[in-house]
Every structure is written in structure tokens, then in C-alpha cells.
Amino acid sequence: MSLYQYQQQAKEHLQQWKVGALFMEAGTGKTRVSCELVNSVPELDLVVWFAPLRTIKSPAGVASVIDEVNKWSDFKCNTLFVGVESIGSSDRKYLDVLQQIKEARKPFVIVDESIKIKNMTAKRTRRLLEISKYAEYKLILNGTPLSKNLLDLWAQMEFLSPAILQMDLTKFKNTFCKYTEVTKTLNNRFQYKREIITGYENIDYLYSLIRHYIYECDLKLQVRQIYNTLKYKVDKSSLETYNNIKEIFLNDEMLMYKNNNIFLEMTQKMQHSYCCSEDKIKTLRHLFKDIDESKTIIFCNFIMSQEFCRREFPKALVLSYHQSAFGLNLQDYRNTIYFDKNWDYAVREQSNHRTYRVGQTADCRYWDLDGNIGLDNLFNKCLEKKMNMVEYFKSLSLKTLKEKL
Missing domain, CATH: 3.40.50.300 (P-loop containing nucleotide triphosphate hydrolases)
Structure with a gap:
């Protein structure tokens, strides 16, 4: 079965780079495009596919992400499917995957549902960013439109390459986020301060930094x-x-x-x-x-x-x-x-x-x-x-x- 036109466009766009992001609406076939991109890279010796555990171990009778990948591709190298939650919860799993990526000559790392890479205080995010340092080829998949999670973009782009944004998280927030500091009082005695994001700014500049590395697509079907x-x-x-x-x-x-x-x-x-x-x-x-x-x-x-x-x-x-x-x-x-x-x-x-x-x-x-x-x-x-x-x-x-x- 040939690619849909938008899938072919996504493949051609991201083939130009060693890292990329598919911000394609759920149901558009991101897995198929990902397989095509992996297959386009010669002499890979390891593919690591991070995905929510529920999609790797799916309910009985429901196709898993492993089934979907096997449907569209037959990677000619060692392939690991890893529950993204396991990276944060299991030291053994994290160290094992990290070591395999370090030892690989030419690994390709994919993070499915990359919205999981967002909270910089989370162990999972920090570990995925560490893993990313040892892979030249990286791809993130996200079914949420880019405009809905701008604050989460920093960690996702940092995973692909620090060279894309070339700024730390504090500078990212100061450049693109409008926020105010609110002081709340409890029992008329205790006070605490909290930052609240009130909007975004300099969006055109942000898009100019990331546009080469992302492909966005909405879902349009002939059914209602x-x-x-x-x-x-x-x-x-x-x-x-x-x-x-x-x-x-x-x-x-x-x-x-x-x-x-x-x-x-x-x-x-x-x-x-x-x-x-x-x-x-x-x-x-x-x-x-x-x-x-x-x-x-x-x-x-x-x-x-x-x-x-x-x-x-x-x-x-x-x-x-x-x-x-x-x-x-x-x-x-x-x-x-x-x-x-x-x-x-x-x-x-x-x-x-x-x-x-x-x-x-x-x-x-x-x-x-x-x-x-x-x-x-x-x-x-x-x-x-x-x-x-x-x-x-x-x-x-x-x-x-x-x-x-």
C-alpha cells in the first residue's frame, strides 16, 4: 500500500535531517511515516522505540505498536520496544537501554507520544534527555497540535538537539511565555508564590527556529x-x-x-x-x-x-x-x-x-x-x-x- 500524499510529504521533509518531529493529529498514520524514515537510513544497527506501555502490551485482540511497526516494516537490525514509563520507574531498564545505545554504532531512537517529555523535574524526562546524547538519529511523534503545548516544546526540542533552540529552559520561558507571579495566603499566616502562564509571545521567532525539524498535519477523512x-x-x-x-x-x-x-x-x-x-x-x-x-x-x-x-x-x-x-x-x-x-x-x-x-x-x-x-x-x-x-x-x-x- 502506497503512502498517502501527506505521509509522503512528511517523509520527504524530515528525510533532510537526522532529527525530526511528527506533530500529526492522532489517526494520520505517524507509525507508517516513522517506519519509512527509519528504513531510509542505511546501516543502522539498533532501533529503540519508546512508547506508552499500554500500546506495547495492548489489550487482547487489539493491535500493539509492535504489530503496527511489523505491518509496515522489517527493520534489518536489533529493535527494542520500551515502555516510556519504565525509563522513569526502573533503574535497571534505564541503564540497560542506555548501555545498548552507547554500544551501538548507529542507533535510531524514536519516542512515540512525546508529550511524555515535558516536565523537567520528572526522572523520565531527565533520563530520556540523557539517552538522546548518544543517538545521532532521533524522531518524536506527537498527536497533539503544536499550538496546544508550546511550553512543553523546550524538552522535546532539547531531546532532538540542543542546537535547535540554543537556549536553556529559563531563557525559553522568558522569550516565549508571558507569565505573572501570584502570591496566595493560607490561614492568614502562610504565603507561597506561584507562576501562572498567561499567554505566549514571539511565536513567529519560535517557529523560525523549529520549522525545519517538524511536520504538522491534521486528519481529513471521507467518513463522518x-x-x-x-x-x-x-x-x-x-x-x-x-x-x-x-x-x-x-x-x-x-x-x-x-x-x-x-x-x-x-x-x-x-x-x-x-x-x-x-x-x-x-x-x-x-x-x-x-x-x-x-x-x-x-x-x-x-x-x-x-x-x-x-x-x-x-x-x-x-x-x-x-x-x-x-x-x-x-x-x-x-x-x-x-x-x-x-x-x-x-x-x-x-x-x-x-x-x-x-x-x-x-x-x-x-x-x-x-x-x-x-x-x-x-x-x-x-x-x-x-x-x-x-x-x-x-x-x-x-x-x-x-x-x-
């Missing part, structure tokens, strides 16, 4: 994405539990600290209280009278939801958001059900592209299950406005938050 909402009623028992949790968490002491972990724990427990409501299950059973269960993905937040859906709908593919929303190629499916809501817009956007991707021949349909409860309304608002729900909660007064929930 069709979104639907199914309403259901939360049962009385679940609603009572939900309200009890709300009263426990929403008090003056909690509001004074406005701790992120408290808000997250509260929303998780409140959502868990009604995640398997009777009418919700009934609504889904009714939907499966009209759609093919075996062509359907069900995304869940909770283990209880996953176990329930696997038991009730055994032909469907039941997945968790954070383990499976990124990276997997699920083009054999065409229906996606969001059984539990998730407020993270990036996760939601990526989950859409498990089915809507190159090679899909059918329209992709999505269903949200929408309960008659305040928390679901807030989930919807945060997704619609692309807001961080925790930060939104922290901006509300105790009275307003209770009313909205």
Missing part, C-alpha cells in the same frame, strides 16, 4: 464523526449516596485549603456513587438493540464500571480512559460509548481518534451517557469550554459549588 447523547435517571439510592458525599467534602475547612487532591477525590467518589445506575444500564441495553455490540468500544473510569460492562456486554471492547485513550489503533470498531464521563479534554479528544483514523471506512459514532445530576452537567461544561474541572471548582464559592453539584 456523529455525536449523540443518551439521557438516564440516577436512582434514588445512588442519589442519596451522592448527596452524602457532597456534604462530607463541601465544608468551610475544605474550601479554605482548596486542595487539588480533595477536589479530585470528591468528584471521583461522587461519580462512582452513580456509575452503574439501573436506568443507565437499561439505556445502554436499549442502544445495543440498534447497533453492533462487537463493533463498539466502551470507555469507563472505574473498575466497577469496567467489570459490569464486560459482564453485561461481552462482545464489546471495554477500556479505561487513561490506559487506552492514547495510541491504540482501533479502526476495526466504529461505535464509541462514554459510559463514565471524563473531564480531561485532551483524553476525550484522543479517545475519539481510536476509531476515527486513516483506514476507517465507516462513519464513527459516539454516545455520551448523561445523568440527571449536577456533576454530569459540570463535566459537560468543562469539556465544552475545554476547562480544567479542578481549577473551575476552585474558582467557585462554597454556596455556588453546592448549587451546581
Whole structure:
């Protein structure tokens, strides 16, 4: 199968350099282009492919990144597939990979989902930057548009080559980020300062530095994405539990600290209280009278939801958001059900592209299950406005938050 025109353009553009970045929207076939670029380099003796562990060890019946690479290429050298999380969590794995790259004569290093290279305080990021020093050929893959994560660019470009930006992180922030320093007071005694990014500047200059080394591409298919909402009623028992949790968490002491972990724990427990409501299950059973269960993905937040859906709908593919929303190629499916809501817009956007991707021949349909409860309304608002729900909660007064929930 020949390359699509945009894939050929990406290959031709990045073939000119020894390092490069594919900022191509999820579903555009970054893996295929990557294989072509690796194959274009003669006499490689090692390929190291870093990817999220969930894409290397994918669910049963779902193609892994190893399957995808083998589908498009047969590298004529030693090939390692390494979970990017392992580099931060396992000293043994990190040192083993680092030693193999050091000993290789001509290695090629690829980081899939390079959004994982961003936090400079993270051990994973520091170790990947150390590994990058010993490879001449490097490629990063990112399904998030360049404009959505400018602050994360420094570490990603530093991984490719310090010669691209030629500035440290502090200079990068001072050159391209507009930020303000906010002082907060706790209990009228303790103060702490926090920098908040308020915008970006000198973007044309930034693009002039990196444009040779990146290729950007949006996904355009001849099939449609069709979104639907199914309403259901939360049962009385679940609603009572939900309200009890709300009263426990929403008090003056909690509001004074406005701790992120408290808000997250509260929303998780409140959502868990009604995640398997009777009418919700009934609504889904009714939907499966009209759609093919075996062509359907069900995304869940909770283990209880996953176990329930696997038991009730055994032909469907039941997945968790954070383990499976990124990276997997699920083009054999065409229906996606969001059984539990998730407020993270990036996760939601990526989950859409498990089915809507190159090679899909059918329209992709999505269903949200929408309960008659305040928390679901807030989930919807945060997704619609692309807001961080925790930060939104922290901006509300105790009275307003209770009313909205």
C-alpha cells in the first residue's frame, strides 16, 4: 500500500535531517511515516522505540505498536520496544537501554507520544534527555497540535538537539511565555508564590527556529464523526449516596485549603456513587438493540464500571480512559460509548481518534451517557469550554459549588 500524499510529504521533509518531529493529529498514520524514515537510513544497527506501555502490551485482540511497526516494516537490525514509563520507574531498564545505545554504532531512537517529555523535574524526562546524547538519529511523534503545548516544546526540542533552540529552559520561558507571579495566603499566616502562564509571545521567532525539524498535519477523512447523547435517571439510592458525599467534602475547612487532591477525590467518589445506575444500564441495553455490540468500544473510569460492562456486554471492547485513550489503533470498531464521563479534554479528544483514523471506512459514532445530576452537567461544561474541572471548582464559592453539584 502506497503512502498517502501527506505521509509522503512528511517523509520527504524530515528525510533532510537526522532529527525530526511528527506533530500529526492522532489517526494520520505517524507509525507508517516513522517506519519509512527509519528504513531510509542505511546501516543502522539498533532501533529503540519508546512508547506508552499500554500500546506495547495492548489489550487482547487489539493491535500493539509492535504489530503496527511489523505491518509496515522489517527493520534489518536489533529493535527494542520500551515502555516510556519504565525509563522513569526502573533503574535497571534505564541503564540497560542506555548501555545498548552507547554500544551501538548507529542507533535510531524514536519516542512515540512525546508529550511524555515535558516536565523537567520528572526522572523520565531527565533520563530520556540523557539517552538522546548518544543517538545521532532521533524522531518524536506527537498527536497533539503544536499550538496546544508550546511550553512543553523546550524538552522535546532539547531531546532532538540542543542546537535547535540554543537556549536553556529559563531563557525559553522568558522569550516565549508571558507569565505573572501570584502570591496566595493560607490561614492568614502562610504565603507561597506561584507562576501562572498567561499567554505566549514571539511565536513567529519560535517557529523560525523549529520549522525545519517538524511536520504538522491534521486528519481529513471521507467518513463522518456523529455525536449523540443518551439521557438516564440516577436512582434514588445512588442519589442519596451522592448527596452524602457532597456534604462530607463541601465544608468551610475544605474550601479554605482548596486542595487539588480533595477536589479530585470528591468528584471521583461522587461519580462512582452513580456509575452503574439501573436506568443507565437499561439505556445502554436499549442502544445495543440498534447497533453492533462487537463493533463498539466502551470507555469507563472505574473498575466497577469496567467489570459490569464486560459482564453485561461481552462482545464489546471495554477500556479505561487513561490506559487506552492514547495510541491504540482501533479502526476495526466504529461505535464509541462514554459510559463514565471524563473531564480531561485532551483524553476525550484522543479517545475519539481510536476509531476515527486513516483506514476507517465507516462513519464513527459516539454516545455520551448523561445523568440527571449536577456533576454530569459540570463535566459537560468543562469539556465544552475545554476547562480544567479542578481549577473551575476552585474558582467557585462554597454556596455556588453546592448549587451546581
